[in-house]
Amino acid sequence: MPEHNIVADVSGRVWKLEVAEGQQVEEGATLLIVESMKMEIPVEAPAAGTVLRILAAEGDMVTDEQVLVVLASA
Template sequence: MAIIDIKTEITGNVWKIVAEVGQAIEEDDPILILESMKMEIPVTAPEGGKLVAILTAEGDTVTEGTVVARIEA
């Protein structure tokens, strides 16, 4: 089993967390939604697995490259 970090691609605010720890995740499933410049940008899983950690909270500000979640593939 490998742990895979899920990183943001842009700077923004965590608008909504849509997945839960322990949930089975498929490739491209949304984990959370960022708000940046009045746009909603989903942060998705790069591959399938089990979501083992969410490392941010709704309302947090994140920068490009921030690890926001981890999945076990």
């Protein structure tokens, strides 16, 4: 199973986690939401698969290109 490192597109704060480790997701599913400059930016799954690891928690500050989620594609 190939693994995908899902990264933040912008610097900001993790506003909400939408998934849990071990959860199956479809391509395009929102994994989490980053709040930056009063905008909510969804971070989406690039492929269907299983969430292996979540590397950020709600309220964490994250930087551009920081790995947030590791996804194993089906």
